[in-house]
Ligand SMILES: [Mg+2]
């Protein structure tokens with residue numbers, strides 16, 4: 001089984017559209033600084049990189065699923081050209097009603113990916129900018145990271161918070177190197193500031 005980093009799309013990889021609007025054209029797809037570097041780090045650390053995105057704009061008729069998939073294919077190519085490998089892109093095209101099993105905070109997309117790609121959810125992370133992302137990650141049994149402007153406010157229990165994907169990934173990799181698998185401490189500090197506090201007698205996994 002493999003570990004994965006599940007990434008939300010809007011507000012994580014690309015700039016979010018203004019409130020109530022959606023990214024429906026390639027011209028509106030503006031990648032955030034450091035997103036490619038963050039994905040490269042995840043690749044190198046052995047994570048599958050899986051995008052999981054709510055795209056209610058499909059249900060609202062603002063974009064067809066074909067056009068959305070074409071945009072995702074182009075996004076995949078652009079990152080690949082920068083040496084950043086995205087392993088899969090999942091999206092929920094549904095509206096709030098009727099309820100589906102894939103729209104975050106439901107964990108359906110994470111479960112689907114886990115089955116298709118042989119992912120160990122307990123060894124995986126969900127990284128997003130909204131509480132729905134954190135809730136979906138928790139519901140799937142993943143560790144969670146939330147991107148928050150100032151890195152503090154509005155955190156609803158994510159293990160790691162950071163202002164950008166790249167900084168979140170740095171913290172996650174520090175966190176991973178400090179935590180012995182299967183002994184994760186629920187009371188561990190959320191900041192991941194564990195640079196060189198080597199505790200005695202902990203077996204070192206690499
Ligand atoms: Mg988002």
Ligand SMILES: [Zn+2]
Nearest residue numbers: 092094100102
């Ligand atoms: Zn759905």
